[in-house]
Amino acid sequence: METAVFYVLATIAVASAVLLVLFRNPVYSALSLVATLFAVAGLFVLLNAYFLAAVQIIVYAGAVMVLFLFVIMLLNLGHSEALESTVGRYRLTGVIFLCALLVAQLTAVGTRQLRGPVAENEALRTENVQTLGKLLYTDFLFPFEVASIILLVALIGVVVLVKRETPETT
Amino acid sequence: MAVATSHYLILSAILFSIGVAGVLTRRNAIVIFMCIELMLNAVNLAFVAFARHLGQADGQVFVFFVMAVAAAEVAVGLAIIIAVFRNRETVDVAEVNLLKW
Amino acid sequence: MFEIDWNILLPSLVVAGLVLVVLCVDIIRPDNKGGVSGYLSLLGVGVAIWVSLSLWGRSPTHGLGGMLFLDNYALFFNLIILAGTGLTIFVSTGFLEREEGGRSEYYLLILAATLGMMLMAAGADLIVIFLGIELMSIALYILVGFFRRRTDSNEGSMKYLLLGAFATGFLLYGIALVYGSTGTTNLREIELAVAQGRVYTHPMLLGGVALLIVGFAFKVSAVPFHMWAPDVYQGAPTAITGFMSAGPKAAAFAAFFRVMVASLGDLSGDWSGAIWMLAALTMTVGNLGALSQRNIKRMLAYSSVAHAGYVLVALVAANERGIAGGVFYLLAYAFMNIGAFAVIVALGRKGDENLEISGYAGVGFRHPGIGLAMTLFMVSLAGLPPTAGFFGKFQIFSAAVEAGYIWLTVIGVLNSLVSVYFYLGVVVSMYMRQPVGQAHAVSMTPFARVALLTASLGTLYIGLAPTSLLQMARQTVSALL
Numbered sequence: 001m002e003t004a005v006f007y008v009l010a011t012i013a014v015a016s017a018v019l020l021v022l023f024r025n026p027v028y029s030a031l032s033l034v035a036t037l038f039a040v041a042g043l044f045v046l047l048n049a050y051f052l053a054a055v056q057i058i059v060y061a062g063a064v065m066v067l068f069l070f071v072i073m074l075l076n077l078g079h080s081e082a083l084e085s086t087v088g089r090y091r092l093t094g095v096i097f098l099c100a101l102l103v104a105q106l107t108a109v110g111t112r113q114l115r116g117p118v119a120e121n122e123a124l125r126t127e128n129v130q131t132l133g134k135l136l137y138t139d140f141l142f143p144f145e146v147a148s149i150i151l152l153v154a155l156i157g158v159v160v161l162v163k164r165e166t167p168e169t170t
Numbered sequence: 171m172a173v174a175t176s177h178y179l180i181l182s183a184i185l186f187s188i189g190v191a192g193v194l195t196r197r198n199a200i201v202i203f204m205c206i207e208l209m210l211n212a213v214n215l216a217f218v219a220f221a222r223h224l225g226q227a228d229g230q231v232f233v234f235f236v237m238a239v240a241a242a243e244v245a246v247g248l249a250i251i252i253a254v255f256r257n258r259e260t261v262d263v264a265e266v267n268l269l270k271w
Numbered sequence: 272m273f274e275i276d277w278n279i280l281l282p283s284l285v286v287a288g289l290v291l292v293v294l295c296v297d298i299i300r301p302d303n304k305g306g307v308s309g310y311l312s313l314l315g316v317g318v319a320i321w322v323s324l325s326l327w328g329r330s331p332t333h334g335l336g337g338m339l340f341l342d343n344y345a346l347f348f349n350l351i352i353l354a355g356t357g358l359t360i361f362v363s364t365g366f367l368e369r370e371e372g373g374r375s376e377y378y379l380l381i382l383a384a385t386l387g388m389m390l391m392a393a394g395a396d397l398i399v400i401f402l403g404i405e406l407m408s409i410a411l412y413i414l415v416g417f418f419r420r421r422t423d424s425n426e427g428s429m430k431y432l433l434l435g436a437f438a439t440g441f442l443l444y445g446i447a448l449v450y451g452s453t454g455t456t457n458l459r460e461i462e463l464a465v466a467q468g469r470v471y472t473h474p475m476l477l478g479g480v481a482l483l484i485v486g487f488a489f490k491v492s493a494v495p496f497h498m499w500a501p502d503v504y505q506g507a508p509t510a511i512t513g514f515m516s517a518g519p520k521a522a523a524f525a526a527f528f529r530v531m532v533a534s535l536g537d538l539s540g541d542w543s544g545a546i547w548m549l550a551a552l553t554m555t556v557g558n559l560g561a562l563s564q565r566n567i568k569r570m571l572a573y574s575s576v577a578h579a580g581y582v583l584v585a586l587v588a589a590n591e592r593g594i595a596g597g598v599f600y601l602l603a604y605a606f607m608n609i610g611a612f613a614v615i616v617a618l619g620r621k622g623d624e625n626l627e628i629s630g631y632a633g634v635g636f637r638h639p640g641i642g643l644a645m646t647l648f649m650v651s652l653a654g655l656p657p658t659a660g661f662f663g664k665f666q667i668f669s670a671a672v673e674a675g676y677i678w679l680t681v682i683g684v685l686n687s688l689v690s691v692y693f694y695l696g697v698v699v700s701m702y703m704r705q706p707v708g709q710a711h712a713v714s715m716t717p718f719a720r721v722a723l724l725t726a727s728l729g730t731l732y733i734g735l736a737p738t739s740l741l742q743m744a745r746q747t748v749s750a751l752l
Binding site for chain 2: 003006010013014017018020021029030033036037040043044046047048051055056059060063064067068071072074098101102118119120121123128131132135136140147150154155157158162
């Protein structure tokens with residue numbers, strides 16, 4: 001059962017990721033990225049990461065992708081963009097690099113040790129949110145604070161970059 | 171029987187590579203940006219798979235931070251794209267190019 | 272719960288507090304156009320330098336759940352980073368006024384980037400290093416695009432963001448693979464796991480290390496991951512270009528050295544070949560690229576690529592002398608490079624930044640002080656005695672010879688000879704070419720004069736009396752080896 005669900009979700013994720021790259025219209029690309037994100041969220045559930053699955057859907061598929069779609073539509077980028085001309089300068093390097101990367105990853109990742117059974121962590125499965133919350137406010141307190149500063153800086157940065165100065169608009 | 175960790179990692183590697191391919195071949199800045207998000211998601215999948223394999227919660231916490239940072243990056247990136255668009259009316263990376271030596 | 276050792280947190284806490292204070296000042300006095308925040312930032316940077324110096328020499332500790340180190344290595348990099356930040360703020364005050372881009376957020380973003388860099392140097396866990404890199408990068412993306420009505424500024428920012436985020440993807444994937452194969456992201460525990468052979472799968476660990484190298488190589492602009500540098504350096508506001516080439520580069524190297532030497536040092540047989548190639552390519556492509564440049568900012572961008580190559584030589588050597596030399600060189604580089612950018616800022620005018628090297632004709636006679644300072648910086652960048660650049664390069668190359676990398680040293684020395692041509696080209700232009708057109712008055716604010724003077728004296732002092740600073744650089748090494 002779990003294996004079947006895994007393969008269905010994996011197929012959806014890969015297919016919509018390929019479509020993301022192939023679609024000419026950025027709106028379609030964005031929507032297929034949403035499909036990938038949902039499939040990955042499903043895989044998170046299979047991996048016992050329930051909290052992250054929820055965050056993935058709420059923050060990523062919800063907030064972030066809506067932001068993407070909003071900007072695409074605001075800037076009226078929905079018209080098609082020629083793919084033929086796009087595969088340009090980096091094509092050869094890119095393809096060689098990618099093949100090397102993929103082969104390296106598959107050999108590295110397909111090793112025997114990782115096919116074996118997984119370590120059971122009962123707390124992580126049954127009390128996922130509690131476990132993460134405790135870690136976040138104890139061991140990972142410092143990174144947590146740093147992340148808050150990153151978000152603050154991003155917030156200020158967005159204002160700096162796009163806020164119109166009042167004298168100009170009048 | 172749970173799906174083996176290596177299956178998740180291979181899936182993650184494939185998604186990552188598709189993302190890299192997208193970044194290298196597409197020219198529309200927003201699509202490139204979405205491909206980068208795909209790469210980050212592939213990484214997140216790998217982290218969660220490792221977290222289960224090792225029976226640790228640390229990997230999941232890491233994903234949490236990656237998501238927070240990615241959200242910040244998206245906000246700033248889209249703001250920059252809007253700023254470029256206001257000045258040039260295009261977000262085609264090929265046209266946005268003063269470069270070459 | 273764990274006890275918080277406030278000393279470990281102190282340097283970053285000062286800068287973080289400063290960010291918040293500047294933010295509040297912006298809210299209370301939105302019309303100050305960055306004036307008050309500039310002075311405040313300078314004051315705070317001074318305090319942070321003082322704090323870092325007062326913590327110097329304590330026995331190394333780590334804390335906050337094993338997230339941060341407090342050792343001489345981190346403190347020395349704090350000094351480099353804060354010196355770069357301080358000099359940049361000095362240069363910026365007049366620059367912002369002239370370009371009418373003065374907004375108070377400017378200093379806040381510089382300080383946030385500084386905080387990120389300090390975390391990169393002090394991070395004891397890959398997660399802190401990652402967050403530090405991101406904090407620095409996000410602040411820099413915004414700063415590069417700070418002059419939002421200028422297209423080159425916008426586009427430089429966009430290019431930097433796309434390639435920076437792309438590199439972040441590789442770095443993260445590397446972290447994920449290292450985590451998966453060792454079961455931890457803590458640098459000390461990775462070191463233990465590797466030393467005791469508690470590695471799940473060795474090939475995967477090596478894959479992770481390779482991806483980490485790619486990610487860091489992007490951040491230090493090593494060839495072949497340097498393609499963003501010329502465009503971004505050219506597009507960014509000039510004061511920010513100077514800032515970017517000093518602090519962020521030093522911080523990226525700080526994290527790079529710590530991860531590679533301290534945590535993955537036992538694998539050095541596997542990675543030193545890759546770094547060797549990277550170093551040789553970076554030096555060569557950087558110097559050859561700089562040869563054909565007419566724009567001084569692009570020339571210095573390629574020069575900064577080349578200098579990353581020299582520091583990578585120190586990483587290849589990875590012995591005591593090499594690391595001390597690399598750390599020392601980054602300090603020297605911060606002074607001479609920000610100095611050069613201070614001169615570029617001083618010679619520009621509103622609306623015409625005067626960036627063509629040919630436009631520097633006659634500067635040596637019209638503005639003797641500036642000409643002399645620029646000559647000093649160029650001589651130092653070229654690595655000629657008696658300047659900081661010479662002594663730093665000497666340390667690095669002698670360490671490489673000591674470690675047996677003769678060919679790499681030969682490549683490095685040949686590259687230094689090539690670089691003399693284009694650095695002295697600027698000097699020749701200043702002193703031996705007839706100026707075209709009329710002389711323009713150069714108006715430097717007192718702050719810019721202080722910056723130029725400090726950078727010049729620093730470059731000279733490091734070159735003439737390097738002993739005490741080199742001694743400090745040597746004391747940092749024990750943190751890694």
